[in-house]
Amino acid sequence: MALLLCTKDAANPFYNEKLDIRLWSLPELCYVIYNYPILIMDDFATPELCSWIREELGLPFLAGKIEQLAASQEEERGEDILMAILQECNYYTQGETEACRRRIRSYRNCGREEYMHALGAAMFRLRRYRSAYDSFREADQAAAEQLRKAGDQRTASGLLLKRAGYLCDMASACVQLFEEKKAEELLLSAEELCPTERAESLLYLLHANTPGAGEQQEAPSEPETPLTDEKKKELDLRREEAREKARSSQSFQALSEALLLDPVKREKALGELLRKWKKDFRRMN
Amino acid sequence: MAAAIGIDLCSDYTAVHIYGNEEAVVLPTVICRDRDTEHFSIGEEAYRKTLKGDGVLVDKLLRLAARRGTATIGGTCYEGRELLSIFLKKAVRAAMPNPVSRETEGAETELVITLSGLQKEWREAVLEAAKGLQIPKKHIHIIGHTEAMMYYVLNGPKELYNNAVALFNLSEEKLFYYELQVIRGMQKATVLCEGEPMDEGFSLDILKSEAGRKLGDSILLGCGEKLMAKKNYSSVFLTGKGFEDINFFPQFKEFICRRRRACVEKGLFAHGASTAAFDRTRPKSAFPYVFICESRLGADISLNVVTKHREERLLLAAAGDPWAEASGRISLIPYRQNYVDIDIRPVGNRQKPRTVRIPLTGFPERPDRCTQVSLEISFPEAHKMKLCLRDEGMGELFPKTDACIYEEIEI
Numbered sequence: 001m002a003l004l005l006c007t008k009d010a011a012n013p014f015y016n017e018k019l020d021i022r023l024w025s026l027p028e029l030c031y032v033i034y035n036y037p038i039l040i041m042d043d044f045a046t047p048e049l050c051s052w053i054r055e056e057l058g059l060p061f062l063a064g065k066i067e068q069l070a071a072s073q074e075e076e077r078g079e080d081i082l083m084a085i086l087q088e089c090n091y092y093t094q095g096e097t098e099a100c101r102r103r104i105r106s107y108r109n110c111g112r113e114e115y116m117h118a119l120g121a122a123m124f125r126l127r128r129y130r131s132a133y134d135s136f137r138e139a140d141q142a143a144a145e146q147l148r149k150a151g152d153q154r155t156a157s158g159l160l161l162k163r164a165g166y167l168c169d170m171a172s173a174c175v176q177l178f179e180e181k182k183a184e185e186l187l188l189s190a191e192e193l194c195p196t197e198r199a200e201s202l203l204y205l206l207h208a209n210t211p212g213a214g215e216q217q218e219a220p221s222e223p224e225t226p227l228t229d230e231k232k233k234e235l236d237l238r239r240e241e242a243r244e245k246a247r248s249s250q251s252f253q254a255l256s257e258a259l260l261l262d263p264v265k266r267e268k269a270l271g272e273l274l275r276k277w278k279k280d281f282r283r284m285n
Numbered sequence: 286m287a288a289a290i291g292i293d294l295c296s297d298y299t300a301v302h303i304y305g306n307e308e309a310v311v312l313p314t315v316i317c318r319d320r321d322t323e324h325f326s327i328g329e330e331a332y333r334k335t336l337k338g339d340g341v342l343v344d345k346l347l348r349l350a351a352r353r354g355t356a357t358i359g360g361t362c363y364e365g366r367e368l369l370s371i372f373l374k375k376a377v378r379a380a381m382p383n384p385v386s387r388e389t390e391g392a393e394t395e396l397v398i399t400l401s402g403l404q405k406e407w408r409e410a411v412l413e414a415a416k417g418l419q420i421p422k423k424h425i426h427i428i429g430h431t432e433a434m435m436y437y438v439l440n441g442p443k444e445l446y447n448n449a450v451a452l453f454n455l456s457e458e459k460l461f462y463y464e465l466q467v468i469r470g471m472q473k474a475t476v477l478c479e480g481e482p483m484d485e486g487f488s489l490d491i492l493k494s495e496a497g498r499k500l501g502d503s504i505l506l507g508c509g510e511k512l513m514a515k516k517n518y519s520s521v522f523l524t525g526k527g528f529e530d531i532n533f534f535p536q537f538k539e540f541i542c543r544r545r546r547a548c549v550e551k552g553l554f555a556h557g558a559s560t561a562a563f564d565r566t567r568p569k570s571a572f573p574y575v576f577i578c579e580s581r582l583g584a585d586i587s588l589n590v591v592t593k594h595r596e597e598r599l600l601l602a603a604a605g606d607p608w609a610e611a612s613g614r615i616s617l618i619p620y621r622q623n624y625v626d627i628d629i630r631p632v633g634n635r636q637k638p639r640t641v642r643i644p645l646t647g648f649p650e651r652p653d654r655c656t657q658v659s660l661e662i663s664f665p666e667a668h669k670m671k672l673c674l675r676d677e678g679m680g681e682l683f684p685k686t687d688a689c690i691y692e693e694i695e696i
Binding site for chain 2: 001003004005006013021024031032090
């Protein structure tokens with residue numbers, strides 16, 4: 001438990017295209033390195049980054065160190081650069097920095113399927129749902145390819161379970177993009193491949209949240225892993241908590257306040273909110 | 286050469302001292318405008334013109350300026366601060382008899398104004414009025430009488446302050462008592478100075494009669510015996526209009542001179558203020574002490590932070606800092622905690638150190654270390670600290686909200 005003293009913020013931000021984020025401080029830079037290393041493992045040490053660290057953050061020694069590492073022929077120079085940045089700031093502990101290094105190594109050594117799934121998860125956390133969907137689909141395709149080659153039942157079962165998981169992930173991304181019908185199809189496919197509690201839970205929540213969803217379909221066959229009443233209650237509770245959280249969010253408060261304004265101001269406020277949401281949606285997409 | 290000016294600005298009298306001069310110029314805090322012209326006079330000249338019927342007098346200038354009052358003279362409405370500004374300009378000029386000195390006026394001049402009270406409205410009024418002196422704002426400072434006394438006493442011989450030092454200030458308004466003590470044996474020598482108005486006071490008009498003088502003498506003696514009973518004093522100082530003739534108070538005079546040095550100094554606070562001004566012109570202060578008085582902080586304010594993976598104590602404000610100028614802002618990221626602890630360590634062993642915990646109530650829930658908190662401190666008065674904690678979020682990753690906590694803490 002502690003209070004970390006912050007260094008000065010940059011007057012001008014650093015923009016990274018892969019992350020699609022503007023960074024204003026060293027802690028923010030460390031945060032994205034630690035949480036999204038898969039997106040920036042390679043080619044992160046650009047001259048623009050070094051210049052930003054040197055001039056905007058006032059850290060010429062660190063910038064010089066990064067330039068030196070980037071120029072070296074070491075195989076692990078990408079990781080070394082990211083670790084040098086993490087170590088400069090007291091934002092993460094020594095143990096956390098080492099854990100980050102291990103994660104990066106695991107991404108480099110894993111197969112395409114695991115890599116694409118990890119990439120999709122990172123994109124999902126960044127709210128880049130279209131990119132997340134694409135990555136999950138690639139992971140699913142890689143798993144499908146392996147399934148075709150699978151010789152024994154056990155391997156095949158494992159791959160079916162994985163595929164069901166990837167389809168659930170794709171469905172989650174579709175829901176975030178307001179593509180509920182597509183999400184439902186994916187979840188039903190997941191159920192067909194390998195019935196899981198996760199797919200069933202997501203379907204239950206989807207039907208509960210989307211009025212009319214599932215009614216136009218043919219009556220589905222009884223799921224092989226039906227949800228217990230207790231599980232349904234738990235899901236209902238989570239749904240209510242999520243609704244409550246949404247109601248107390250800043251966006252909802254802003255909308256509520258805008259609706260209470262007089263017509264002229266209301267139109268202006270709602271217009272601004274709409275522009276913001278459109279910008280957010282374009283980013284997610 | 287830089288000039289150092291000290292002004293003791295009181296409701297009834299103002300003293301101006303230029304560092305290096307022998308005596309301070311003392312004049313009533315009044316201004317008079319000629320009936321038919323825009324010409325202004327101050328002090329005794331203002332009284333003379335008013336008595337002759339040539340001008341209109343305005344007194345209580347400090348109070349008028351503090352409450353943003355106005356005075357109408359000859360059909361023209363003058364703001365109190367405007368009149369105070371004219372008064373100060375003329376008072377400084379009166380204290381600079383040498384025409385050559387007048388030419389250096391405003392060139393790298395350091396000005397210290399001392400007031401008996403440091404209320405916000407008084408300080409603001411005086412700072413605004415002092416602009417008329419054309420001295421850059423960073424070279425104008427306001428201190429209390431206790432701080433002015435410190436500079437005056439410590440600028441003198443050491444034997445004057447080996448033990449406690451007492452000061453009596455007898456003015457039209459009141460009788461004030463001040464006490465100064467140098468505390469040694471600490472990391473840095475600390476000087477403590479406190480003052481208070483006495484209930485026992487008297488109008489200076491009674492000194493016109495023998496009976497009145499006797500009464501005044503017995504009142505002063507009673508005060509002296511009560512206040513100075515428990516300590517050893519190296520010296521006693523007397524200042525203010527009431528002590529212009531110390532022979533009015535023979536018993537009191539005999540008491541204060543008993544086994545100690547006693548001194549009457551007409552513009553003592555102005556002298557002290559000019560010493561403070563001169564000290565500020567030096568690259569390094571000639572007074573290596575921690576000053577604890579009404580215009581200085583009496584405690585170290587700090588918090589524990591982690592920087593470069595090491596925990597250390599970050600000093601937000603130090604004991605002895607002028608509280609009116611002590612303010613600051615830092616940014617912190619709470620790690621596995623949702624509160625900020627502020628440590629308050631009074632100096633002089635008068636109170637115990639304590640920690641004030643401020644929970645970050647109302648701040649949005651975010652993952653750990655994803656909230657940057659800006660901490661701003663300021664001091665509206667000597668014993669109060671104002672704290673503001675704001676949510677700064679974390680850039681575009683976690684946008685900031687309006688969450689803000691205000692706290693006022695006694696120190």
